[in-house]
Amino acid sequence: MGVDVKAPDYGYKSYMPHQDVQLTTKKQTYTYEFKMGDASDANGRLEFNMGAKGSTADICISNVSVKRTKKADPNEKEKKTVLANGNYVYNGSFQEGDKHLGYWNISNAENADVTVTPFSDGRRFKVTMSGNEKSAVVMSQEELAFATGTPYKFSFTATSDADNTITANIGGYVYTFDIKAGETKDFAVELPSDAQYVNHNISITLGMQKTTWLDNVSLVENALIKNGSFNDGTTGYTIYVDSSAKASYVVDSLKDDNALAVTIKDTGDADWKVQIKQENIKLEKGKTYKLKFKAKSSLNRKIRVVMQGQENRDWHVYSNDNIVDLTKDYQTFEDTFTMNEDTDTAAFFSACLGKIGDNQITTQHEVHIDDISLEEVKDDPKDDIKDNPKDDPKDDIKDNPKDDPKEDINTDIKNEQPKVPAPVIKTSESDKAKTTQAVKESKTAKAAKTGDNSPILAYVFGAMAGALILAVSFLKKRKKTNN
Numbered sequence: 304m305g306v307d308v309k310a311p312d313y314g315y316k317s318y319m320p321h322q323d324v325q326l327t328t329k330k331q332t333y334t335y336e337f338k339m340g341d342a343s344d345a346n347g348r349l350e351f352n353m354g355a356k357g358s359t360a361d362i363c364i365s366n367v368s369v370k371r372t373k374k375a376d377p378n379e380k381e382k383k384t385v386l387a388n389g390n391y392v393y394n395g396s397f398q399e400g401d402k403h404l405g406y407w408n409i410s411n412a413e414n415a416d417v418t419v420t421p422f423s424d425g426r427r428f429k430v431t432m433s434g435n436e437k438s439a440v441v442m443s444q445e446e447l448a449f450a451t452g453t454p455y456k457f458s459f460t461a462t463s464d465a466d467n468t469i470t471a472n473i474g475g476y477v478y479t480f481d482i483k484a485g486e487t488k489d490f491a492v493e494l495p496s497d498a499q500y501v502n503h504n505i506s507i508t509l510g511m512q513k514t515t516w517l518d519n520v521s522l523v524e525n526a527l528i529k530n531g532s533f534n535d536g537t538t539g540y541t542i543y544v545d546s547s548a549k550a551s552y553v554v555d556s557l558k559d560d561n562a563l564a565v566t567i568k569d570t571g572d573a574d575w576k577v578q579i580k581q582e583n584i585k586l587e588k589g590k591t592y593k594l595k596f597k598a599k600s601s602l603n604r605k606i607r608v609v610m611q612g613q614e615n616r617d618w619h620v621y622s623n624d625n626i627v628d629l630t631k632d633y634q635t636f637e638d639t640f641t642m643n644e645d646t647d648t649a650a651f652f653s654a655c656l657g658k659i660g661d662n663q664i665t666t667q668h669e670v671h672i673d674d675i676s677l678e679e680v681k682d683d684p685k686d687d688i689k690d691n692p693k694d695d696p697k698d699d700i701k702d703n704p705k706d707d708p709k710e711d712i713n714t715d716i717k718n719e720q721p722k723v724p725a726p727v728i729k730t731s732e733s734d735k736a737k738t739t740q741a742v743k744e745s746k747t748a749k750a751a752k753t754g755d756n757s758p759i760l761a762y763v764f765g766a767m768a769g770a771l772i773l774a775v776s777f778l779k780k781r782k783k784t785n786n
């Protein structure tokens with residue numbers, strides 16, 4: 304019997320290493336300890352997997368419990384990764400750790416009032432300035448897993464009871480966000496895939512006036528299909544192998560550039576019996592999308608790659624029924640389709656590597672798939688203009704009667720969608736300064752020279768294992784995908 308703790312909402316990622324339990328006819332107690340390295344998950348799942356073990360014997364299970372055993376060592380340095388929920392920022396919703404500030408370094412040199420609000424308030428980071436401080440509170444995280452080559456979206460929600468400016472530094476890219484008294488606002492910026500980060504830290508400098516609340520700090524891949532490069536392993540994907548098929552998989556970084564390599568000994572008797580899925584992809588009615596991927600196979604064969612709805616949408620295939628011929632060399636495949644059905648927020652990507660047509664394959668072969676992407680196709684330039692109204696310079700003047708050039712830099716940035724700064728090119732120090740200056744002058748956003756405005760570690764709050772709230776579902780069969 305297998306025992307697992309998984310994330311149904313996040314591609315069935317394993318929170319606990321898979322445990323093979325050798326059952327005997329004698330009653331025994333089995334205990335496993337694991338560390339919850341991800342963000343808190345209110346919908347984690349404990350699984351007892353009893354199928355496909357070549358036995359029809361009865362199994363009795365009793366006294367099942369999951370308990371928190373200890374808090375994690377606060378001084379433990381871990382290599383950060385992308386969390387199951389797609390966030391590169393740890394504890395972005397202020398739920399975890401000592402005082403709910405796990406993973407955050409807080410620089411609060413002048414003892415401003417810093418706290419996390421109660422559960423009933425949504426646990427928001429709250430800073431109240433007395434008005435006498437000379438430096439703001441800075442919160443930061445270091446050595447996050449974001450990297451050049453992937454586009455990101457950084458976002459957070461803020462509230463303020465005074466006009467304030469919040470500054471965020473993401474790997475050296477500095478953005479400022481203005482918030483007015485009494486406002487609650489969602490802020491977001493996009494970082495392009497060719498951004499050149501000077502470090503892998505983020506820091507947020509909060510306003511100097513009265514009280515600022517912050518929540519939902521998020522840095523996620525800015526793409527409809529996440530981890531299409533497989534640079535983050537199989538994060539975001541579910542790879543399903545039916546018990547009647549035979550297949551195994553690995554992300555190949557030795558012979559390939561991080562591609563998903565699936566070794567298939569038996570495709571089973573339906574296309575979905577070996578299947579790569581990514582779930583919870585929003586497809587909006589009337590929009591046109593381009594699905595793209597590359598694939599190859601050691602044996603010439605067909606695979607089927609589609610975007611479709613879940614069972615409650617009758618497994619409706621929204622894309623074209625994309626059956627493609629693979630050969631031993633990589634080919635890039637594209638499918639452009641329009642979402643004609645009602646918007647589906649839980650559509651999924653599905654690459655079916657099982658039996659296609661009449662061809663059940665029982666010869667061992669290896670299929671590689673990589674560079675999966677789904678992009679909205681915008682072909683009407685008029686729409687683009689409508690979506691991105693140009694800044695009216697008059698507005699800026701109105702907003703800023705005082706002509707402080709510093710403030711101009713801030714306010715020229717649209718709060719909701721500041722333009723992406725030009726990447727800082729790492730060359731000589733003087734060149735770097737020039738780039739910084741050029742960016743400043745373009746009044747989009749400035750790239751910091753060193754990017755290091757991270758604070759001295761005033762104190763490090765302990766990071767604890769995320770709260771284990773596990774919904775126990777006995778013998779609940781994992782839902783298979785059919786179509």
Ligand SMILES: [Ca+2]
Binds near residue numbers: 398
């Ligand atoms: Ca929160």
Ligand SMILES: [Ca+2]
Binds near residue numbers: 531533560561673674
């Ligand atoms: Ca890759």
